[in-house]
Amino acid sequence: MDYSYFCGKRLAAVMAVCLSFPTAALAAQETDVLRVQQSNQQQIHSMKQRLLELESRLKTAETSPPILATAPAAANRSGIQIGLSGLFASGVSSVDNNALEGLQGGAHDPKQNGFTVQNVELSISSTVDAYLDAQANIIFQIDADGETVVELEEAFFITRSLPWGLQIKGGQYFTEFGRQNKKHPHTWAFVDQPVVLSRFFGGDGLRSQGLRVSWLMPTDWYSELNVGLQNPKGETVTSFLNAPGEEVGGHTLINRDARNLGDMLHTARWLNGFDVSDTVSVNLGVSGLWGPNASGTTTDTTIVGADLYLKWQPATTQRGFPFVSWHTELLTRRYEAADSGDPRGETLKDRGLFSQALWGFKPGWVAGLRWEYATANGDTAADPQRDTRKRLSPNLSWYPSEYSKLRLQYNRDWTQHLSGKTADTLWLQMEFNIGSHAAHIF
Amino acid sequence: MNNIMKKSTMNIVFGLLLSTIAFNSYAEIRIVTSTQDLAAIATAVGGEQVKVQSLTLGTRDPHFASAKPSMIRKVFRADLLLVVGAGMEIGWLPPLLQSARNARVQPANSGYLDLSRVVPLLGKSSGPVSRAMGDVHAGGNPHYWLDPRNGKRMAQAIATRLGELDPAHKDDYQQRFKAFAQTLDRKLLVWQAELAWLKGTSVIAYHTSFVYLADAFGFQIVDEVEPKPGISPSAASLSALVSRLRVEDINLLIMEPYYERRSARYLNEQTAIQVAVLPQSVGAQPDINHYFDLFDAIVAALNIAAQDKAAQDKAAQDKAGGQ
Numbered sequence: 001m002d003y004s005y006f007c008g009k010r011l012a013a014v015m016a017v018c019l020s021f022p023t024a025a026l027a028a029q030e031t032d033v034l035r036v037q038q039s040n041q042q043q044i045h046s047m048k049q050r051l052l053e054l055e056s057r058l059k060t061a062e063t064s065p066p067i068l069a070t071a072p073a074a075a076n077r078s079g080i081q082i083g084l085s086g087l088f089a090s091g092v093s094s095v096d097n098n099a100l101e102g103l104q105g106g107a108h109d110p111k112q113n114g115f116t117v118q119n120v121e122l123s124i125s126s127t128v129d130a131y132l133d134a135q136a137n138i139i140f141q142i143d144a145d146g147e148t149v150v151e152l153e154e155a156f157f158i159t160r161s162l163p164w165g166l167q168i169k170g171g172q173y174f175t176e177f178g179r180q181n182k183k184h185p186h187t188w189a190f191v192d193q194p195v196v197l198s199r200f201f202g203g204d205g206l207r208s209q210g211l212r213v214s215w216l217m218p219t220d221w222y223s224e225l226n227v228g229l230q231n232p233k234g235e236t237v238t239s240f241l242n243a244p245g246e247e248v249g250g251h252t253l254i255n256r257d258a259r260n261l262g263d264m265l266h267t268a269r270w271l272n273g274f275d276v277s278d279t280v281s282v283n284l285g286v287s288g289l290w291g292p293n294a295s296g297t298t299t300d301t302t303i304v305g306a307d308l309y310l311k312w313q314p315a316t317t318q319r320g321f322p323f324v325s326w327h328t329e330l331l332t333r334r335y336e337a338a339d340s341g342d343p344r345g346e347t348l349k350d351r352g353l354f355s356q357a358l359w360g361f362k363p364g365w366v367a368g369l370r371w372e373y374a375t376a377n378g379d380t381a382a383d384p385q386r387d388t389r390k391r392l393s394p395n396l397s398w399y400p401s402e403y404s405k406l407r408l409q410y411n412r413d414w415t416q417h418l419s420g421k422t423a424d425t426l427w428l429q430m431e432f433n434i435g436s437h438a439a440h441i442f
Numbered sequence: 443m444n445n446i447m448k449k450s451t452m453n454i455v456f457g458l459l460l461s462t463i464a465f466n467s468y469a470e471i472r473i474v475t476s477t478q479d480l481a482a483i484a485t486a487v488g489g490e491q492v493k494v495q496s497l498t499l500g501t502r503d504p505h506f507a508s509a510k511p512s513m514i515r516k517v518f519r520a521d522l523l524l525v526v527g528a529g530m531e532i533g534w535l536p537p538l539l540q541s542a543r544n545a546r547v548q549p550a551n552s553g554y555l556d557l558s559r560v561v562p563l564l565g566k567s568s569g570p571v572s573r574a575m576g577d578v579h580a581g582g583n584p585h586y587w588l589d590p591r592n593g594k595r596m597a598q599a600i601a602t603r604l605g606e607l608d609p610a611h612k613d614d615y616q617q618r619f620k621a622f623a624q625t626l627d628r629k630l631l632v633w634q635a636e637l638a639w640l641k642g643t644s645v646i647a648y649h650t651s652f653v654y655l656a657d658a659f660g661f662q663i664v665d666e667v668e669p670k671p672g673i674s675p676s677a678a679s680l681s682a683l684v685s686r687l688r689v690e691d692i693n694l695l696i697m698e699p700y701y702e703r704r705s706a707r708y709l710n711e712q713t714a715i716q717v718a719v720l721p722q723s724v725g726a727q728p729d730i731n732h733y734f735d736l737f738d739a740i741v742a743a744l745n746i747a748a749q750d751k752a753a754q755d756k757a758a759q760d761k762a763g764g765q
Contacts, residue, residue, distance in 0.1 A: 161545030222511035273511025
């Protein structure tokens, strides 16, 4: 399946895919140009019909208000939850927009002086039946050129009641690697994505199509094991079969496909949770990824990570405040660059960490501090993706209610690739949530 | 090398999966509750046939529990999940239920009991609800356990459900419920007698959480310190409240222990209103272990507040008289 159909760059393209996905998927496999044209015509024809149908439905709805009036009640009965969150930022930096692009590696990071629409996310979820839950997250974004970008960020089903503590999730989803990767931008504790995650997983975080099995083990403490297989190809799995022509450590990527099960992206995570006392809880996790990379025909990538999360809450709290939390992740990547016979063949070793502490000091107010470090082997000083970087980010967030947020963050960057070596940036972020009550996972 | 690693990892994983042991051999019914109030009632009704665990502490605001992995573990092993419902746990229970992957306790199954369904809820919204109104629970106010008469309804529903899940001990559950109801009826008369002075008076509360207590003991809550439910008071909203307290006959402010005390102190300084900090849940104070303890403690706190007020008024009168 061609990945580009999942991640269209234009609203129209994605809408076309949404409306006629089966036809589009078929078309992708056709080599005969004529047939593609025919199927395109069919597509256009079916879209026209669909439009007419929708128009006529709209007219009936307009002429019969009772149907409209009962619509919300019907939606409630089916248990469907729809939410929209918007995330906006503005900022000023000591460096220009070009340099900011290199510093802010996340696709949803603000990366220009002035205003940024970081992320507008439409989330739809519901219980399907007694056996399944399902969820889809669609992202709208306005890029630095002012163009609207639409992404099917996630769309997956998840089982509700398998025996023996098992749970299966399938579709397009964020890989359960560490704690931060699967968090959506509006739930981040900082304005931007950690540097090491941008480097290893790309700007959008690690997500792809696949299937994973999770097992809640019959231990006395919380212990969950996740194993899965995901497609290794596309621009959301950058350390694996990223788009041809992209570069990793000076090696231009080739067009390589997954040929068998061994060529898939293998994912694993083991998460443990303990209550030290009524007021302190600890989560400890290790995660691993194995898969092919596109710098050669037989090259592989391994990424291993460890994560720690500690939270303290006194026995008496108001609206969940006060609290102190500490979240640290450590990642290393081993990237076989170019085939072993190739004179340019080498093994790229990258590593990085981020450590962030949050202090909710009074209801609605959270102060945060994040420290980051990332480095790699070899002569990497000129490469924004592999040079030695440090970043310190203090921030202050105010939540007027559970549904909105204002955040001020200062970033101090130390780099090797910038001519001035350091950069200072101030970001102001605003978030709103409307629709279904957004529940937060631990 | 990497392939071998992959294969051996997968082998270990599937080996572990196959070696899953059956752990559903239990003697007692495992009940998990969202709050300690429900846990206390379930313990009273379930006796030695049940093992009860609460997901949250009575010292914390139950709207804002932070979901922890240990909670998932508890729900995963539960045979019966008791929830307050009416939107109380909406911020944290749904993802917990999904992660817990326990079919028995999913809503609509016999292991899930929403107790807001068995009590008459107050404060249901009749008009449209907007979030500009604050944390309004459109389906009704969820603090219903603060009416002892609802405690009886909850106990009966729990006893009935336990009898369905464990028919062998159905009579035990019914007997314990009857004993619980009798004690409650007897104690309710005592509490009502002790709070007779409160009947018909006007009171303000910090949050909209004492409407059921007011209903049970016949007093009126005429205003809240929070300008809107869940919205912290501002200087402007407090001064508006001060103006109201100066002209109206309102002498008591009741509030939960977990809210900030500064606003209450300010109101007390400005208007001499008496502040009573009432435990809102079992477990809110170390000595509140049973459902009855909760009302014993509330009644005691209200009576102490009344005595303090009387003493202050007397001192003020004496002072005025002496001049």
